[in-house]
Amino acid sequence: MLLKLIERFGAAVERPVEGVGRCLILLSATIKWIFRPPADIRNIFKQMLEIGVNSLPVVLITAVFTGMVLALQSYTGFKRFGAEGLVGSVVALSMTRELGPVLSALIVTGRAGASMAAELGTMRVTEQIDALETLATNPVKYLVVPRFLSGTIMLPALAVVTDIVGIIGGYFVTVMLLGASSKAYLRATWDYLNVDDIYSGLIKACFFGASFALISCYKGFYTKGGAEGVGRATTGAVVVSSMTILISDYFLSAWLFK
Template sequence: MNAVLSPVAALGRAVQNVLGLIGEVFIFALSALSHLLRPPFYWRRIGRSVMEIGYFSLPVVALTTLFTGMVLALQAYTGFSRFNAQSAIASIVVLSVTRELGPVLAGLMVAGRAGAAIAAEMGTMRVTDQIDALSTLSTNPMKYLVTPRLIAGVIALPLLVAVGDILGVMGGYLVATLKLGFNGTDYLHNTFQYLRTDDVVSGLIKASVFGFIIALMGCYHGFKSKGGAQGVGAATTSAVVSASVLILGLDYLLTQVFFSS
């Protein structure tokens, strides 16, 4: 009987652990958000976090979106030329980049760069008593360390994605005009002909949500890390993996919300 029940018990424990983790992350996020409207406000920390998450991620996001736009144009051309539908390439590139690839790829890149950095810094602070030291200096660690990063994530990622959208379109434009022989004016005309405000705004809203998730996962796993260098390493891995999975899952849900009708 025990042999039959043990897989069920293991499954039950796993489900219980996952639900417990979700609840813990939810409470952690609520606790950080509860400081949004209560002074003191650490404007300098918010500015610094925007720089760390946004400005310093600009090169990697710029390269990723530029090459993505270039590859998209090339792939779309090889596929659509079979049906004499080459004129749709510009629309394919701009809609793919603004709606999906810009926010998702920027999110994944920032999760790998800034999310890992947040978790590593916070984890090191935890295992070296720096977070406890904050408490002894009359400073709430959630308010000082977590809330500014959540705000910064929500602000920085849409800015990055806005830049990424432009570069992605530019990548498509470069390939289309320099390699595939498209007329530049016609390509740009086709790019903006079917582009709606909703396409760009939905991508920027997705980016805000992804920015929040990246900062939240980095802070949560770093904050809860324990056990020295190994614990910090595990926290960093968990932050990147969980943020990446959540970005992909939420991307589907948000797309469903924005475009299902």
């Protein structure tokens, strides 16, 4: 009975553990190939455009409305105990420390992560990745490295944009719509915001960018089983990346803001 239970447990954890192991092997290969010349600058810029610039519209809209709703909720809540003056601080701290990195990471995962997994998955099942190898081109260097680097570089950049636009959204609601003092809002924003808040948010964004890019590439790179496999890889990339972002967010926050 006990043996069967252990056996079942073993069978249940075998695949996830194997997945983590293979993902880490892909990470080590990726890091190795990052430092092997020649750098594929053109390909990296192409991916930066795809991950960063093309995600900008959806990130901007999300950021402005998140800042707005945050200000609205905080204002009406804080009014009950006369703390409306702190809305600026709440918006600024929430955006820089938490929402900027996490929201931009989740949006980019849904957009670029899904597309990475689908593209690489299709390349795998149509033998394009094998074709790369036969053309003496390492597929990790050609496909994974540019995506991994772009994810790691562009997510902090998007997080900065999200921070700024969120704070502007908060300002708009608090000052323009709810009639609070502009000076008080800005003072509350600046007085309580430290450089630490911003850069620890950016460290998180870096980590999220590297994670979603690696997981999405991994899911695509090892796709099996035709069109259905590509679908599975895409879903898996978004689900696993999002979970990794949300879970690691807690641990990174506990470490960075202790």
